Amino acid sequence: MNYRMIFNTAGKVLRVEALLMALPLVVSLIYGEWQTAYGFIIAALAAFVVGYILVYLCKPKNQFMYAKEGLVTVAIAWIVVSVFGALPFTISGEISSYIDALFETVSGFTTTGASILTDVESMSHGCLMWRSFAHWIGGMGVLVFILAITSKSPDRSMHILRAEMPGPIIDKVVPRAKDTTLILYIIYSVMTAIMVILLLCGGMDLFESLVHAFGTAGTGGFSIKADGLAGYSAYHQWVIAIGMLCFGVNFNLYYLIIIGKVAGFFKSRELLVYVGIVFSAVVIICFNIYDIYGSFAETLRHSVFQTSSIITTSGFSTVDFNNWPTLSKIVLVTLMFIGGCAGSTAGGLKVSRLIIVVKKIGNDLKKVLHPRTANIVKFEGKRLDDATLNGVSSYTLVYIVLFFAIFFLLSFDTGIPTNVAMETNFTAAAACFNNVGPGLSLVGPMGSYACYSPISKIILTIAMLLGRLEIYPLLLTLTPTTWIKK
Amino acid sequence: MKIIVVGCGKIGVTIVESLTKERHDVIAIDVNPEVVETLRNTYDVIAFCGNGTEYSQLKEAGVENTELFIAVTGSDELNMLCCFAAKRMGAKHTVARIRDLENNDESLSFMKEQLDLSLAINPERMAAEAMYGILKLPSAMKVEKFSGSRLEMIELQLGKNSPLNGVSLMDLRKRHKEKFLICTVERGEEVYIPNGLFKLQSGDKLGIVISDRVVLKLLNVLGIENIQVKDVMIIGAGTVSNYLAKLLVANRHNVKLIDHNPKVCEEVCEVLPDKITVICGNGMSQELLREEGIANTDAFISLTGRDEDNILISFYASSQKVPKVITKVNNEELLGLATNLGLSSIISPRKxxxxxxxxxxxxxxxxxxxxxxxxxxxxxxxxxxxxxxxxxxxxxxxxxxxxxxxxxxxxxxxxxxxxxxxxxxxxxxxxxxxxxxxxxxxxxxxxxxxxxxx
The missing domain is CATH 3.30.70.1450 (Regulator of K+ conductance, C-terminal domain)
Structure with missing residues (x-):
């Protein structure tokens, strides 16, 4: 294992994080929040110094990066980014417990949007900006960002791309990794800028527009009001609802549009299924909640918004869907597990994996009926090889096992009232593991994760990281045999 | 620059590697899914698994705005077809690896013209020519010609007790008026571009640009013995050996070719001039090599298909005091290893x-x-x-x-x-x-x- 290379990269990531803290710092200076500004300055300095020391001490002897190194690098980078990203909250005193601050930061970077804050409106602008900016950075990926801005991508950088970008099959849009990541970040930035402009047009101020655009782009979902987005106009809610849906689509498809292959965009099977799922969910929920709201326009808006928010694993909300009928709640919980498209900023299992698993099950059934059938699984017009198929199947299995493990561990928490514990724990595990944010009952859209004990919060923090990095990087890093020299 | 490489065997992979190092946008196409997977993981490229002659595959790879299209699959016909399709679809320059037609220059130039190829490459022939270059000046490790001029680049190694040990380049220049320039010095792991104050040491590997008329004088200056090669022994009868044997015979060398496959030996007899002695036997057998007079041969060239065999038998030849030993090594990892172990003249067609x-x-x-x-x-x-x-x-x-x-x-x-x-x-x-x-x-x-x- 190339330890030097791994920690060298971690050091570089920290230096970049220190620079990124400039944005919330400027925000807190503009709003005159000196205590917060102080927190950011200290945290940025700490990150920069530690990053510098790591880079200095761990000059790699060779540049070898194999699959193992790629996975571990990504996990380590995310851990250090979270550890240092939590500092401003504690130093400025806005979140007194470091574990709470870490939960909040990880929730930001993993684009979960789950919060332990009970009174979000009392937070400083700087801290709110940092939380949401973390969504934006974490959405596309920290190391992907570094690949995009460094002059030369090392050989075998594919391992890092694969470890950090979500989805079963990772394709580069252009031959060089650096160019690919740059193109993706440009698309991402331009789309975010459009969001900001649209929100500004509807009368939000710049700060609110930025926070919400970051939350939408990263499909994160931190809001700055106690009632989420309920207080904003219908226009804003529609803009964000459609925005989230757009950021839940594979970014490679947007590149196809840019280079003029519009037909390729619409040919994507994953996009078709994604739109199909959204459409069906909206229809079911519309019928189910029509009685609550009465007017068609309002019913449609709320059901589209909530569906879009949950399937893209953002977690914004315009209503307290905790009070919705059970059918709608079940639909939403199901959407949490499905998640957005591969190669987007969304979390969850991903639509493409769902398609592949369903096709494989169909094939297996066919094999039972006609034992001699020769069958292969095709996806997006191409045959999937056995390695990919097995990978997707075992990922799905690990995913389910880990979900229940988290659920199980949360049940040890005695702080949750017994009558709601089942629903709360189940949805908390689902919402964190899938990077959604709000669950149901106590952790519903208007609730918070403050009710959990510190140990449960750590478990949920790990769950969020597992979900964002798609399990393997973190799992491998936490396995002792990865580190023991043999 | 956008470059498509079709066929990623030994040669193809090396081309992909070199071109990605040059920071080109490389798209690789191969039929073998395993090869494609390795390429994807190892190099900064897009790799497609598919047939490079197929219209839809070329379209997907974006051949229409490709500047350079290189076809290096194992088959000449496939390469020509790929290049033909690519050219028609809009690739600016096409390069094909064509081996068999080389025996007939007329048909090659006809095909080149008809297919509008920018370049036809023949790695085996290039390797044979490089080896022949070395045999002309066996005291050097490598000799490379520059186009149409009298200047050559030669690489040679100073002996153990070189008279030049500790002599600075400035002094060397003062002592000798010959036209040469020491451009690179390789010492251990380091490579230097020396200035006048640089002092030479025994065992240094020097890269020298020199006018071809004064090469012999230079050898004299550097205290390196000049060897003349007359009898050449070649192990392994493949394409490279065929080209090389022809070149050697044409220039009045005595060639002994050893291969273990009787069928191949007979074929070789049919194709090559009669002057060549073809021995059918195991070239890895020291007994056979002794019998065929390895002790008296001037140059020993190992060209079997296996790099490991080539390296081992070259060591045996060196131990038998053959003045010049040339080894063909294709695998890059083995290349470094063989150099470190002390083989000096190594030729790698893919390089x-x-x-x-x-x-x-x-x-x-x-x-x-x-x-x-x-x-x-x-x-x-x-x-x-x-x-x-x-x-x-x-x-x-x-x-x-x-x-x-x-x-x-x-x-x-x-x-x-x-x-x-x-x-x-x-x-x-x-x-x-x-x-x-x-x-x-x-x-x-x-x-x-x-x-x-x-």
Whole structure:
């Protein structure tokens, strides 16, 4: 294992994080929040110094990066980014417990949007900006960002791309990794800028527009009001609802549009299924909640918004869907597990994996009926090889096992009232593991994760990281045999 | 620059590797899914698994705006078909690996013209020519010619008790007036571009640019014995050996070719001139080699299909005091290993081809004020020797070299003007139509303008 290379990269990531803290710092200076500004300055300095020391001490002897190194690098980078990203909250005193601050930061970077804050409106602008900016950075990926801005991508950088970008099959849009990541970040930035402009047009101020655009782009979902987005106009809610849906689509498809292959965009099977799922969910929920709201326009808006928010694993909300009928709640919980498209900023299992698993099950059934059938699984017009198929199947299995493990561990928490514990724990595990944010009952859209004990919060923090990095990087890093020299 | 490489066998992978190092946008196509997977993981490329002759596959790879299309699958016909399709679909330049037609120059040039190929490459023939170059001056490790000039690049190693141990280059120049320039010195792991104060040591590997007339005098100066090669023993009858044997026989050498496969031996007898002695037997057997007189042969060349065999049998030949041993090694990992273990003359067909492709890509990329003619990588790719033709719009014509400020690690090693070769000093100037030889370390030179620091 190339330890030097791994920690060298971690050091570089920290230096970049220190620079990124400039944005919330400027925000807190503009709003005159000196205590917060102080927190950011200290945290940025700490990150920069530690990053510098790591880079200095761990000059790699060779540049070898194999699959193992790629996975571990990504996990380590995310851990250090979270550890240092939590500092401003504690130093400025806005979140007194470091574990709470870490939960909040990880929730930001993993684009979960789950919060332990009970009174979000009392937070400083700087801290709110940092939380949401973390969504934006974490959405596309920290190391992907570094690949995009460094002059030369090392050989075998594919391992890092694969470890950090979500989805079963990772394709580069252009031959060089650096160019690919740059193109993706440009698309991402331009789309975010459009969001900001649209929100500004509807009368939000710049700060609110930025926070919400970051939350939408990263499909994160931190809001700055106690009632989420309920207080904003219908226009804003529609803009964000459609925005989230757009950021839940594979970014490679947007590149196809840019280079003029519009037909390729619409040919994507994953996009078709994604739109199909959204459409069906909206229809079911519309019928189910029509009685609550009465007017068609309002019913449609709320059901589209909530569906879009949950399937893209953002977690914004315009209503307290905790009070919705059970059918709608079940639909939403199901959407949490499905998640957005591969190669987007969304979390969850991903639509493409769902398609592949369903096709494989169909094939297996066919094999039972006609034992001699020769069958292969095709996806997006191409045959999937056995390695990919097995990978997707075992990922799905690990995913389910880990979900229940988290659920199980949360049940040890005695702080949750017994009558709601089942629903709360189940949805908390689902919402964190899938990077959604709000669950149901106590952790519903208007609730918070403050009710959990510190140990449960750590478990949920790990769950969020597992979900964002798609399990393997973190799992491998936490396995002792990865580190023991043999 | 966008480049598509079809066929990623040994040669293809090396081309992909070299071109990605040059930071080109490389798209690789191969039929073998395992190869494609390795490519994806190892190099900064897009790799497709598919048939490079297929319209839809080429379309997907985006052949219509490709500048350079290289087809190096194992089959000539496939390569030609790929290039034909690619050219028709809009690829600007096409390069095909064509081996068999080489026996017949007429049909090759016909196909080249009809298919509108920019270049037809034959790695085996190139390797044979490189080996022949070495056999002409066996005292050197490597001899490379620059196009149409009297200058050569030779690599040689100072002996254990070299008279030049501790002599600085400045003193060497004062003592001897011959036209040569020591451009690179490889010592252990390091490669230096030496200045006048640099002191030589025994065992240094030197890269020298020299006029071909004074090579023998140089050997004298450096205290290296000059060997003449008459009898050559070749192990392994493959394509390379066929080309090499023909070249050698044409130049009055005695060739003994050993291969273990009786069928192959008979085929070789049929194709090659009668003067060649073909022995059917196991070339790895020391007994057989002794019987066939390895002790009296002047040069021993191992060209079997297995690198490991080539390396081992070369060591045996060295131990039998054969004056010149040449080894064909294709695998890059083994290449480094063999060099470290002490084999000096190693030829790698894929490296040769990769150099040609890199040169070609650079020439396409930039031809401002100059034009790349030749490119050789030196000391395992850590330095490069390049030959440029000076075009009339080069901005520094007529400026004395001492007034040009060159980048670190860049050296003007030679100028050839018409039939005269100049080893330049500070007062020399570059003129239009000159061919200038540049040595560069750690820097990618696209045109002559790149050597000047601003």
């Amino acid at each position: 040769i081809v990769a150099d040609v492709m890199v040169k070609y890509a650079r020439a396409l990329q930039n031809s401002m004020g100059s034009q790349i003619e030749t490119l050789y990588s030196l000391s395992n790719g850590r330095a490069e020797a390049l030959e440029f033709k000076v075009l009339p719009d080069f901005a520094y014509t007529g400026v004395p070299l001492k007034e040009m400020k060159l980048h670190d690690g860049v050296l003007i090693a030679g100028i050839s003007r018409g039939r005269t070769a100049i080893i330049p000093s500070g007062d020399d100037v570059i003129q239009p139509d000159d061919k200038v030889i540049i040595i560069a370390e750690g820097k990618r030179i696209l045109s002559l303008t790149d050597i000047i620091a601003r």
